[in-house]
Amino acid sequence: MPQTLIPNIHDFLSKIDPFDKLPRELQRQIACSIKITYLAKGEQIHFGGEHELSYLYVIRTGSMEQRKHNGKLRAKLSEEDLFGFTFIDAHDEDEEDYTATAIESTLLYLIPHDELSKLLEKYPAFAEHFATNAQVRLHSALDVTWSDSEKGIFVKKVSEVASDKIAVVDSKMPIQQVAKALIDVCSPAAVIMENGMIIGVITDRDLTKRVIVAGLDINRPVSEIMTLHPLTIGPNDLVLKASSLMMQNNIRSLPVVENNKVLGVLTTTHLVRNNRMQAVFLIEKIKYAETAKDLTLLTPERQAIFEALVDGQVSGEVIGHVMTMIMDAYNRRLIQMAEGHFGQAPCDYAWIVAGSHARNEVHMLSDQDNAIILSDNATEKDRLYFLHLAMWVCNALDACGYPLCSGKFMAANPKWCQPLNVWKASYKKWIANPEYDCLLNVSVFLETRWLYGNELLTSELQSHLYAMIQKSSRFLPSLVRDSVSVNPPLGIFNSLVLEKSGEHSNMLNVKKFALTLLVDLARIYGIASGSEQTETTARFTHAYEQNILSEEMLKNVLGAFRFITQVRLSHQLLELKEGREANNHIDPNIFGSFERKHLKDAFRIISSLQDAAKLRFNCE
The missing domain is CATH 3.10.580.10 (CBS-domain)
Structure with a gap:
């Protein structure tokens, strides 16, 4: 390679992830080792088997499309993207065959693996950025961007x-x-x-x-x-x-x-030896608030805590737990206020929560998902009391910044305020006949958590649910088919329009196309492994412990979930700081090479787990 090109190559590498993390001397040595090749539109590079080439490829200009041996899209790549090492390493998947095809005229920089390995031996602290395993690179990304040390x-x-x-x-x-x-x-x-x-x-x-x-x-x-x-x-x-x-x-x-x-x-x-207990102080204020209006005045403090946690670089799992505890405190205090307003409850009942609230994954966009289980001796008059109580609580939660559920999965809906025997009959019907409406209902209430009242009612209903699932041979495959009907956006960074219309057109809905897919898959693997836990990470971990998920895939999927969660929380923080309402819609054009690379790793992991679920649960 002509020496005159090295400064230009060095300048290019120094501005893209992960080369921008390396010392300048190492950047220069890599630049000197590079080979240059040009692909015309339609030309291909094959990976896997006898065709394995020992290069790390960097796209300087143009774009590539990767497809697996069965023709399924693996990823679309563009300028500054890297490829040429294995992204999913689970069982035999580390030898995955795929073909990279030039979508347009493409200029590639080729870095020999052996040269790169020699250089990184001198700088082992930077080796994770070039790891063959996606979960290692995602872990490295989390370490670089977020740290839990010294956060209070x-x-x-x-x-x-x-x-x-x-x-x-x-x-x-x-x-x-x-x-x-x-x-x-x-x-x-x-x-x-x-x-x-x-x-x-x-x-x-x-x-x-x-x-x-x-x-x-x-x-x-x-x-x-x-x-x-x-x-x-x-x-x-x-x-x-x-x-x-x-x-x-x-x-x-x-x-x-x-x-x-x-x-x-x-x-x-x-x-008392610390001074960073903001969330504890807020929970204390909630506990002693006298009116619903007093609680609404605390909403800015809740947002301030969220912003401090994200700004303070605390992990997404911890943020979810903290925000869930605050939402629990609001919900409990409002129920207590409602009982004071409407009088003592006429019979036993349990207030349960669902969705992100049940999973301990609350964030600034979390809405209400709740329901009431009444004792079987409840009369119609009793039920009317609870509907009035629930309406009051749900509207007060809305006023405190926890929006009403757009799907009306709330205790204020008569459909979700029922005696225990009615709930049991509903679960039996939903699981026996998993058509769309039934599947939607049961998906919402597959993860519930007791919040207030008689906890035994919740326990009895959950035991009934798990017993029904164990008896059904149709339910789990139906759940899998529904969960894999949406694919992660493997081609998002190549002008793929995800939202076709409305104010969020051309945006990535990070909830719909990534996080919801992981939550759905965790629910499936949790059910298959007999887990009664609701948290996404706990469900995947239990599936691994029951030998339903490989250790490598567990690491991959947890890395993907944590990274995408952090991307969403950081986006919500940015929106709030700029005076806008928090949302899940991100403009792909704002991502630099760092986010693009790691999001693509995460999307590939989700796609791989979807494929694995279809095979395991016979849903092809």
Whole structure:
């Protein structure tokens, strides 16, 4: 290659991802190793099998189309795109055959793999950017763009903050010995065990009130003064969740427990050492708001917390959990207000939530999806009471910035305020006859979470649902066929118009064409693996644990989900900062090479998982 071309090539590489992350000396060495080739329209390069070529290709000008051996579109590529390494690495897919065809006259830069590998050995910190696995590159992208370090205590895990000093005593132990055990380990609380199970808790304050002040015999067993059925927290839960529990129940310490093993204790002392508990303070304000109007005045604070979390580079999963806890607090307080307004509920009921709210994936666009399960002894008069209550709550939620569901999947709709036996009959009908309307209904209510009222009603309905699914041979294939009817936008960056009309024409609907596809697939794999969890990442993880999803595909799909979630949240933040309403519609023209490359990786992963689901569940 003529030496006179090297400065021009170097300049080009230095401005595109991932070469822009490399030191200038490494950029120059890569530029010097490049070979140049030209493809006329229709010319091809074959990958896989005996035709494998050991180059990383960079498109300088023109565009290419990749198709698998069966003719299915793999991707459309344009200027600044890279190809020539394996994107999906699951089982035999790492040897996937495909053909790259020039859609127009195309100039390519060819970087020999062996030359690139030698250079990156000297700079191992940059190797992830050129990894053959998509999930490694997506992980690298998340690391580069977002970090969870130093983001405040409320988004940390309980295990990062709690003390491991806690007394664990037997229920028959005398009160005096329990007090000594607390002093010996410098713990504010003791967990009471009986036959290997946690049955109670006692704190140093309890000992003062219930023993010293009351003049109780210190030789009595601690079981006589302990608090029964204690609240506990898991080590992987957010500190925010623990703080909210402590405030709502007016307690000062929470045992940290996993699989009935006591790991430590979290106290209010651990929490007051920081000054970044905005979300906790908001939940506290919501809890004590006296009117619905008071709650509407807190909406700007909710948006400020969202903006701080995204701006603060917190992970999408943590943001979803924080925003869900805030939405839970609004919803619960409004139900309490409604009960105060309409009078005590005439019968048992459960208020359940669905959609992103049930999945703990709330964001600034999340609307309401909720319903009411009534006890079977509810009368028509009782049902009228709950419809009035639900109408009041749903309208108040709307006023607080949680829009009414456009599909009317709300408790205020008489259709979704029914006795338990009616809900059971509906689930049975939907699963036995999964036609479009039934499939839509059951898809919404396949993931529900109890929020308020009698939790047993929710548990009984969910048990019925899982039993019905297990008996049906038609339901899961129908769910798969519906979920793969929409394909990810593999060609979006080549002038592919996704939204054909309206104010969002020529935009990428990142929810419809990416996130919803992943949520649907997670639901399918969750059902197939017997998971009763609602979160997208938890469902995929459970499917892997049950050997329904490979480890490599799990890493790929979680990387894709997290990256696209971050893209959506960042877009919503930008819209809010510029004074517009948050939305899911992104102009593809604003993406640089960084976003384009990683989004294409993510779209290919989604497409690959759709293909795998069709094969696994016989939906071809």
